[in-house]
Structures are given as C-alpha cells and as structure tokens.
Amino acid sequence: MGPYVLRRLGQSLFTVVIVVVSVFMLLRLMPSSGYFTREDYVNMDATARTAYLRNMGVLDNPAIQFGHFISGLAKADLGRSIAIYPRTPVLTILAEKAPYSLWFGLAALVISMGLGLGLGVLMARQKDKVADGIGTVYVTIVRAIPSLIWLFLIQQWVTGLLGWPMVFYGDRPVSWILPTASLSLSGIAWYAIWLRRFMVDEENRDYVRFATSKGLPRRRVMTGHVLRNALVPLVQYFPQQVLLTIAGSLLIESIYSIPGMGGLLVNAIRQQDNPIVQALVLLYSVLGIAGVFLGDILMMLVDPRIKLEGSGGAKAGKA
C-alpha cells in the first residue's frame, strides 16, 4: 500500500502542475484589452495603455511571470487582485470569503447526509410503499426542476411566510437558515436516491438470504449487512464533497447575497483578474484531486476486495 500511495501522490502533484500551468498560460493568451475597464480603455492613449499594462506586469514573458507566481507561492504570496479588489492580496480575499462558503457548505453537507441517508434507508425498507412514493416524488421534483426556480420560490415564499430576512446578515442567525436549507435540498435527494438504490440492490443478494437463514433479525440484516455494503459506493465521493464545499454555490450565494466564494472564479475570469484565477484554479485542482485520491484510499479501507496495487487499477478479486 505504501508505494502505491506515494506513486498516486506523485501522479496527483503532476496533474495539479499541468492544470495550473495550462490555465496560467491560457490566461496570457487573452486580449490585453480585457485588463481595462471600458472607460479607461477609451480615455487612455496607446502609451498610457502600455504603461498601465507594464505596471501590471502582464507584458513580461509568460515564463518569467510564471516564475514570479511560483516564487510568490513559496512565500505564501498569491499576488494581488487587479480588477475586482484592486491591490488587495488574493490571500486576504480568500481568507475573508472562504469561511462563508465553508461553513454553509459543511452545514449543508451534514444535513444532506443525515436526512438524505435516513430517507434512503426509509425508502429502501418501505420499498413500493407510501414512504418510498413520497420520497421518490421529492427526489424527482428536486432533481428534475431547475434549481433556480425552486430556490427562488423558497426565498420568496418562505421569507414572506415566516417574516425572515430575504438576504444573509452575518449577525442575524435566522438569516442563515434558508441558505443552508436550500443548499441541502438537492444533497438530501442525492443521498436518498443513491442509498435507496444501493440498498435495494444489496437486499436481493444471496448473502442477505443466507444471513436471514442464519436467524439474524431483519433489523440486524439491514444494518449489519445491507446498509453497510450499500454505503461503500457512496464513501468514495465523501472526501471530494467535504473538500469542495469551500468552492461555495454560485446560485445560493448570489440569491442570498452571501459574500462567499461562489461566483468569484467566474467574475475573475470575466474581468481577467489573473492572480485570483490562478489562485482559485490552484486551490480547486488541489482539492479536487486530493478528494479523488482520499476517496480511493477510503474505498480501500472499507472494501477488502479492493487492493490498490500493481498497475494502479482498483481490482475486485474473485478467487
């Protein structure tokens, strides 16, 4: 297992480098007019524009720029924002925004897993009965209707009904509820439908019949065998989901005016705020790749058939 983990770590690092370098270089291919506001661009003459760009450092050879970026990284300096928050260190911006996304995301994840897995177990146990039907209706609605529509309806109706604030206020806990709930709704549906599906699959396996024939009560068969085995395929996604909560949700954060990370990447790309784009690409690729990697390790721990050895493929052994 040791050598495998090391090799996977090496591969992951290599992937991160590829992603960061290519995004970095691609950004340098963008037209330089993107660095100006429309007004500035019109008001400046050619010399002023060149001076402006040189001052920004975007006229240097991209390789040199990349060198600056890397040496900055070593000093934990991600550069300063250009367009969105002029001259503010990127790290300061992230430190300010990330906690909002992280806390909302983690709270939503805990709720999604708690309620979603519970609902999934209930639906599997009550398969084809009333609870299963209600659950299916819920899942279908949440997954089939574009989230923008019901997110907006929740904001409009529920705030009106309960007299809660329409947007997020850091100092009013009651305004935290709806964003968290909205963020959880689709997660609940995701966990419920997949757990139900995996449990129903497992329930029809021979080993369940055998466990029953040994005289185990149905409850113990369900928890000790069916549920345990059904959770295995879900475990793989868990690290990713935890790590990527930091990216925030574009939709929810803009609906409730939460100053989180959601939308920051899109804005930064649109305004050619290269330092922010670079920092976010680095962050998200590291987290995403780490998530997949940890997911594989976790899988290996819960499924003894998977041996992460040899040529690196997960292999289900059959003697």
Next chain:
Amino acid sequence: MSADNILEVSDLRVSFSLRGKMLTALRGTSLELRRGETLAVVGESGSGKSVLAKTFLGMLDKNGRVESGSIIFDGQDLARYTTEKQWLGIRGKRIAMIFQDPMTALNPLKTVGEQIREAAALHRGLDRRTSRLAVIETLERVGIGEPELRYRQFPHEFSGGMRQRAVIAAAVACRPEVLICDEPTTALDVTVQAQILDLIKSLQRDLHMSVLFITHDLGVVASVAQRVAVMYSGQVVEEGSVEEVFYDPRAPYTWALLASLPQLGVKGEELYSIKGTPPSLFKEIRGDAFAPRNPQALEVDFVEEPPAFPVSPTHWARTWLLDPRAPCIEAPRSIMRLRERLSKARKDPGRAGKASGGEA
C-alpha cells in the same frame, strides 16, 4: 405425526401473486423427514423444490404465502407462523440451510469468521471471545485448515469449495436439528463435490442431524440419501427409499426421469427425453400434471388427480396406474431392467413379490 418424523409436511399449498396473477408453486405437497435420515428431493427446475425449502424457514418472497396445509416440526405447525419473532426461534437455530452458490452466499465485505460468529453468538448466547473460539473449532471441524487465519480472511480469499465449507460451518455452528441443503454442490467442481458430500454426511452422523437434500443430480441422491421424494409441478409424486424409487419406480414421471439418465441408456439407442414442457403454474391443473407429457396417460389422468397409493409401507406414488382398476402398463424397458436387477439383488422373495403386487 409419527414419532420417527422430525418434519412432516402435509398437503402444503403455496402461491405467489405475480402482476395480478396467481402462481401456485406448491399444489398439495406432502413429505416426511425422519429423524437422522437424509431425504433427497429431486425434480426439474420449477418443480417447487426450492420454494419448499424456503417455506421451512419462513423465507418465501414477499409476494408468496402458504395457502393451506401444515408443516409440523416438533409439534409446532410452521405453516401457521406469521411473525418474525416466531421464525427467529427456528431459523438457523433449529433448522439451518445451505445454499446453492457459495460464491455469493457470503457477504464479501465481512470476514468469514465474523459471518459465522454473528449467528453462533446470537443463538447460543455466547460472548465475543467464547463465540470466536467456537467458530474456530467449527471451521476446523468442516475441514478448513489454519482456522485462526481463515477466521480473519474475507470470502474472496477462499476458493469455491472452501467457501461452501464456511457456509456449512455457519449453518451447523448452532447445532441445528434439521439441515436443508439446496443444491449445495451444483456450483462446484466435480472433485470438490465429492468432498462436500462427504463432509455433509459426516456432519450429519456426528451432529445427529436430519438432512433434506434438494438436488436434480440423481448421482448425488444415490450417494447421500436413504430416501428420496420426486417432485413434479409442485407435488411430490413418489416417495420411498432410494432403492425402491430408483429400482422400482411407479409414477410415470419417475420412469421418465430415470429413463432420461444417460447411464441407463443402451448403446446405439437414442437417449430418452421427456417431451413437452411442464404445465404453467398460473393455470389450474386438472388431473395428473404429468399426463400431457405422458404418451401412455390414461383417460382418468386428464380428469382427476391421482391420490397417493402405497406400494410398500415405505413407498408410495401418485399415479392411477396403482389403482386396482388400472390397465397393466409396462414401465419403459430401461426401468424394467432396473427392476430385474432389484429382484435379483433381493434375497427375500416375499418382499419383492409384495412390491410388485401393487401393479395388478
């Protein structure tokens, strides 16, 4: 109920509802399992063998139910059991079961030892340490070497034969009185089959179990069982000692079944095969279920179901041929040869005469 019988099934009817239609899987099955014996239940796919086995453990699929009849086990009628609590006193504890495919019978994510231990601990009320020791002992008993190591291993680290041994260990860990084997060797290599059969036989002797052995392999029947019940379309059509049923079969279906064994064919002659297909269990069957496939069927076979006629005190068959009014219809030649071999083998002419007396 005779004191010799540990399990007595009478006139058991089991049906399933499938998309609004009723499928009758068992149509008045009757069967006796004696204490300490091995009874083989043979029949083709769909004859209801496995459904019968499941009813003994209350493990019918959700859409199935026992309509009528009784399953008397130790004075209790299992056919009347409804709650899980009632069944938990029986399942695995007093009646245990071994399944056909050992590759899938074990949970792939739990250690083999733990899967045996969870049942043993539950039924025998042992703590973790004691039950672990008991399991290791059982593993050793079923012929698994290095039981301490094997206890901690997962099913995929076991070969097919070893897995079946582990399944058997789980089944006998609680010293059941009845062991039901549902085609336990069908999925195994021929060489391993013999070992597993020997294991089942020796466990039965040591633990004084009664074994109900479901199979469609008549060779297996001869090697493990003392008695045999032949099933067709949800009914036992003939029951008797292995010797009686194999060498002196009476029901036309048993004739057909035995005649289609390659071993009984004569070189140069075409191998006999039963024409047609079993009747649909969705429809009500009138008369003898086998009549449409039986070229020598009597008129009455299409009208009325034959009752069970005794052939000897230990042998009965459901066929109108055993009725005194029936015309004398000869069994196929291969069956006649078997019968000759039997009467030659039997030193006692009185018994042989009685056995063939029912034919008149």
